[in-house]
Amino acid sequence: MNPAAARLLARASTLGADAAEVFLSSGTEFSVKVFNREIDSLVSAQSRGVGLRTLRDQRVGFAYTFDLGPQSLDALVDEALRNGRYNHADEANALPPVAVADPIPGLYAPDLDRVDPQRKIQFALDLERLATSTDPRVKRVSDVVYSDGSGHVELANSLGLDTTFDRTVAYASVDAIAEQDSEMQSGYAFTYGRDLDALQLDATAQEAAQRAAGLLGATRVPTAKVPVVLDPYAGAMILGLLTNSFSGDAVLKRRSLLAGKVGEAVASTMVSIVDDARLADGLSSRPFDGEGVPSRRNELVTAGVLQGFLHNTYTARRSGAASTGSAVRSYKSVPEVGVSNLILQPGSQSRAELLAPVRDGLYVAQLHGLHTVNTVSGEFSLGVTGHWIRGGELAQPVRELTIAGQLIDLLRKVVGLANDPRFTFAGGFCGSPTVLIEELSVAGA
Template identity: 40%
Template structure:
């Protein structure tokens, strides 16, 4: 009898289900089999004017099954973990494999000698009462309103947490499990003055409940809105541009897919054929680390059971390599970097980033601004989705604060910045010390020596 415990089924039950699925798939002719089970719970609380506006608690659990039959891969998933349902998806996965083309690189990984030891589960997240979590959102909202009377509208003041249990078993001997949880705060608001309104937001996600600081998040969101009141365009120019950490993570999101071996193998990466070459300024170091202490995307193993770890992609401006899962690694004759990521049991693993970041420099963001005679401090970009991830070309709307004689002066809106992502990386001439993570991506402020700013 399978029983619901905590987030999902007990891990022992998960292991029993996985072994049963493996045995049934083998009996139907599968050469290799992988069972990926997870159970999750997610809580979202939104507060407005001190009152709870919405509260959502969602649970999800299921099994994703991958099989290899004569080098043909098949996949199926189910949310029903009864024996009958498991039997059904085993047959479905094997049937799906029969419709696939054979591929000699479709293999499953072997067991690892060890996995990184990570502190991913803080019991305080579950122990905290709903009332205490509501109070965090209220405190954040109060801090924003107390920061400045021009903060008029709270669009969202939310507390969010999630926990997950993962079990992965394959026919090559991997039997691995872990439990993780995270919590966070998010705020968006509007400040108004003289018929002008500006938005501001802030967020903070942590693995440790006691590290959440609602006052800091509330004040930061308010400051971001208030400082942009009265923003106007500037004249068209070419100037130095300092990109705030959040803006840099937007560019990182554009960059990430091109640093996967999958994109290279499909000729969809601007970095193809450039390993060992200079692709960025010597100040730029880009890293992916699935075992990063405190990282929201950290886990002891990836979506295939391969140990996670630190992969240096760009070091001192030199391209060192790409992110791999088991499939892309087999194609290139190398080892997986532990980047076989999967959003849930509903899809097979793909190649993707984990904790993906630009390494911080040693100069403070304040000194980086003081060291910039004339330029634009960019706090927001619009239309990043229109950028071309293969060529790297972009033209996006921008807002920020003008830099004059090393000082932040007046707010700017209604301008655009354009260029090429690879050119941008090569023109970085300043990297600040304020590495800040927004979910799985992190960056410090960076200065680009010269960019085209289109105004009026």
């Protein structure tokens, strides 16, 4: 066991804790941003910290620190126990039984730390160069970033748990800017993997440039009720708005749109949603959760029917369910309930087949105002930049539109899913294919 963890657990026990848990994390980070063919900034870092959770008389105490010196560690135990005195006693507070988690092959790419930083810098420079050389109207980018990180987690508790895992992630993104007359449009693309070699350079550059250039000449259109197609990034953003509703904690606090609906149809029969913490290339994958519970693939919605909620040990005990291995945390927080890799399962049609029957409709390329959505009532009204669909194909770009509705109602109106899933960060690592919605009210000029 890590000596800092051993010291904390021993002192917690001496001072009267019934149980205690130590979460230590450390990692390295490298990130480079380029602009105008030069390095704009470069960050290299090593970070670490420790969080201590104590249980005494069914009360949880928590404190964290960056300082791993012996005096600081001893003071941390005192502080956690002191904080715990004020918290309400709850018999659901407990550590999970110790279980062995299977490792996830490929989660850690040992080569990442050995890659010459110059190659990473070159990747970012190439991404900018390629994004600005595919279309004459795309001459610059607003942001090009390459980032990677290598993280190490150690988790130990007074029940005898003593486990670790390592994970690497690498990703790059580009925001291309297309200009024509006095109009500017932006286009985003994102690529990710476990190390530099997994990233896609050409496709990412092209996608950003095409997305930006394709929106030039955007006009406003009149208000209408029409079919709406969400592109995969937009679909993932909408999926991200549902993360809270899948949380067992939100159910207990009566803030979930899905509370009390297990076994009921909450979406169209085409919709299946899973949260899979063991997804091979998922950026949120991990062999065990923030309390040491082995990770698994959780089916949340299957053919439209709600299967259950995500739980950590506490919410599971309060709800009469089992932990789903969904405790998420950093060393600065107690384990909360959260999604890992949340996936709206793709369908079998190509995007063109999905669009084909849409005579007149809206294709959503960008959503604006996502954090204005009330995830408790589910009501949303979002700004849209995208394209009008005419005769099954993308026609002129459109802007300053809003789509409005309610999230559950939206899920019920899904009438088509393509086979082109994409992932991005959206309140979790969320993946979605192109989604066809039967009809929404679109407010325009």
